Amino acid sequence: MKVRLARTAGFCMGVRRAMELALGAAHEAERPIFTYGPLIHNPQVLSLLEGKGIKALKELPEPGSLKGGTVIIRAHGVPPQDKARLREAGFAKVVDGTCPRVVRVQAIIRRAAREGRQVVIVGDAAHPEVVGLLGHAGGQGHVVSRPEQVAELPELQQVVAVAQTTQSEKLFSQVVRALEERFGRVEVHDTICEATHRRQDEVKRLARDNDGVVVVGGKASGNTKRLAEVAAEIGKPVFLVESEEDLDRSRLAKLGSVAVTAGASTPNWVIKRMLRELSFIRSLREGGFRFWLRRSFRFLALSQLVVALGAAGMALASQLLQGLRPDGDLVGVAFCYIYAMHILNQFLDKEAGQYNDPDRAHFLSKHRVFLIGTGVAAASAAVVLCALLGAVPFALVATMSVLGLLYSVPVVPRRLEKKIGIQRLKDIPGSKTLSAGLAWAFIVVVLPAVAMGLQSLSGTVLAFVFTLALVFVRCALFDVLDVQGDLIVGKETIPIMLGEAQTRRLLWWLTWGLCGLLALCAWAGAAPSLAWWLILPVAGIAAMQLLWARSWIMPGSVSEGLVDLNFWLAGLVALLWLAMQ
Ligand code: SF4
Missing domain, CATH: 3.40.1010.20 (4-hydroxy-3-methylbut-2-enyl diphosphate reductase, catalytic domain)
Structure with missing residues (x-):
């Protein structure tokens, strides 16, 4: 079954702003914290806020009945007299989350x-x-x-x-x-x-182009119900669902294509869960091979084999870019190291994953023993292979493995944590994206240069910048998609610091800047002609950015795997280039 996600599905600007205010308050405002009425009409979000100690006030408190605390006015706004009464009640802070519109x-x-x-x-x-x-x-x-x-x-x-x-x-x-x-x-x-105009226009269009429409949202949400009504007017079957349990699987299986949209108060992780469930419903019209292919690629992406094989491809490309002889052991180290770090860090960073990627969270808990076992085996294999290469490569990889594992565990003592506000390396704003890029660059560029000797300084510098920038773009792109889950757990990623639009712009310029640099180095003779060929995977990542921005592909493990296929492409063009030499 083809599943098409509406570009407008999910939080609107006003709801996102109110959520950011509430989650910001949960991390720093004076307690107790209340919202005046439920913040938004979505039960999953409300129970999440309750878990963070933010409760909904059902009635206006009596004047002077409170001594401090914080109250948040929701995106819907309140009558002016209610706002005055909240001030008189004795809250230390009244945060106005009324949507600017x-x-x-x-x-x-x-x-x-x-x-x-x-x-x-x-x-x-x-x-x-x-x-x-x-x-x-x-x-x-x-x-x-x-x-x-x-x-x-x-x-x-x-x-x-x-x-x-x-x-x-x-x-x-x-x-x-x-x-x-x-x-x-x-x-x-x-x-x-x-936002409502666009949502309603899009759902009409999607209802015309597909066999059915799934509208995701809280049962008490008026705008979600209206979306379902607008879609129903087109005459196609409409499924109004709050969670995946509400899906009518047997009716959906009869459809060749469904569009998914969601109300303005539906969080991304609920939409992702729905997409995951829909991907399991095999349409009666769908061929067995396509279904098998999709499921197999999903397994490879979730088990980190796509990204690990990508690291092997990048290692080969980097060795050739540096003018080195291709070395299978070093390619193997890159594969094992990246596999181990991705697997093990996911287990150490489960909290955000539950919101950002429910599909992955489910996969991790189902295959826990296998994944941890192979992750530890891969880390050991990387260290052993490096030991065979010499003392310096061994020390480099051992240090990086320890740093990689320490990334998500508390390393700062509690009394210092209060002063500097950081407990783990991952708490440093933007550190995840940058450290992933650096780790890749060390393994696929610096390690071969150390193990085999420097052949071309300009080639090594270019390979370092190429790997760092490409991995940085990949990770920041995923951070943009994960922004809601990261906000919930208080992660300081680049999109949270700069905002989504600014981050997308930054990535766009970085991608095209990298293409320009590769072309310039190849043209000036500062790097082998392979640099021309490596523009292909960079352009591939740029294309993925475009497809995502236009919602032509859906967020999730499979599309993340498609981004990682660009690392395979780097390895493939490197092999082709080598064969032509
Ligand atoms: S007016 Fe309502 S629907 Fe529009 S952005 Fe604000 S909260 Fe969202």
């Missing part, structure tokens, strides 16, 4: 009310955003959720119509038409948020 609607309503006009809000009267908006109308507001309700409104003068930000476009225009028929001229503000 909702703030804009509140401002439109306040201005209209000040000018003595009547405001009609098109939305669900009980929805917290609408309750908040009504509070800003100062008694001059009315809520309408269906066109028929316009007839029940009192006689109004100078009507201003606004929409709940997640309202259906169709319903809003129907209500506006009914208002114009009854009251004549109406000042219309289409306040349906751009």
